Amino acid sequence: MVERTGYIDGEPCWADVVAADVPAARHFYEALFGWTYLDSGPEFGHYVMCLKNGRVVAGMSPPMPGSEQLPAAWSLYLMSHDLPGTALRIEEHGGKLLVPPMEIPDNGRMLFAMDPSGAAFGAWEPGRHTGSQLFDEDGALCWAEVNTREPTVTDYFYHGLFGYRQHRIGDDGPGAEGFDYSAWSLGDADPVAGRLTMTSAWDGVPAHWTVYFATDDTDAAAARVLAAGGRVQHGPFDSPHGRLAVIEDPNGAVFTLINR
Known part of the structure; x- marks a missing residue:
């Protein structure tokens, strides 16, 4: 089992999926990967942590209010230990910030951006949450x-x-x-x-x-x-x-x- 406790800047460290039908998504990924789930509660918009063998490997959430018509998609997050600096470089190199650096209480900070070709991605600065706890393992x-x-x-x-x-x-x-x-x-x-x-x-x-x-x-x-x-x-x-x-x-x- 390849366990991870951290990632260096620029490494893919996390992925989450927006699902209009969260129960259907939970059933699907449980059947496919054997994932189990932990709902983070209403204060975090019922963001669901997906676990493999007791380790956190991905996230899942319903659409944000106002974005219900957007297509379902997996989003990738790249590690950054200096989120303000990453945000600055995104704009300096022709990208666009969609969600500026924001605090996820007790867990870390995130931003979401679009590169110059139109591909969206996130960046994550770790707090308590350091990214996927398994990497390159079945279901991770x-x-x-x-x-x-x-x-x-x-x-x-x-x-x-x-x-x-x-x-x-x-x-x-x-x-x-x-x-x-x-x-x-x-x-x-x-x-x-x-x-x-x-x-x-x-x-x-x-x-x-x-x-x-x-x-x-x-x-x-x-x-x-x-x-x-x-x-x-x-x-x-x-x-x-x-x-x-x-x-x-x-x-x-x-x-x-x-x-x-």
Whole structure:
């Protein structure tokens, strides 16, 4: 079991999902991952902490008042131990703050922003809550990547935000219709996130961050998705890094499963 007690700046550290039908979401993810739940109560808008083997791994909440018509989605949070500084760099590098730094009592501080290509993401400054307590384990966050049509602008933005080092994986240049993928690392460590250039196959899909959850068996997990009321958008299929399946939960939130 890979337990985590903290993350360095720029690492994906947390993900949460907004669900119009929270009971349906709870049933789905319990059937898929074996998650159990802890409701944080009315003072926190009934934000639900999702647990795997007793460790906190993700969050779930109903829509905020006034946002009920927005589509269901998973949101990714990047670690920041200096949230005001991160907010400043977001704006300096062409991003837009959607929710400025705000206190989550006793737990930490958060912001929510949009990068210059239109992909939304969050940043988290830890207090009592330090992020997912499991990583790269069955039912826990294991990878994240931003899908964009503006790779040069996106690379510049996130490099300025956290100083990622870029490692090209795709063979085709930015803007080509082939596979253009970069992995981002922090210092000399292993890559922590990726950037994919969207091609014409993504027509109609806005720029976004994708979250990956680990599974011990992608095919078996995909079968549980169908039985629990979700949908398999793509796959399962093999990749150089593991067997993947792109999943849509009963509320319409999309994420990727990987067995690596």
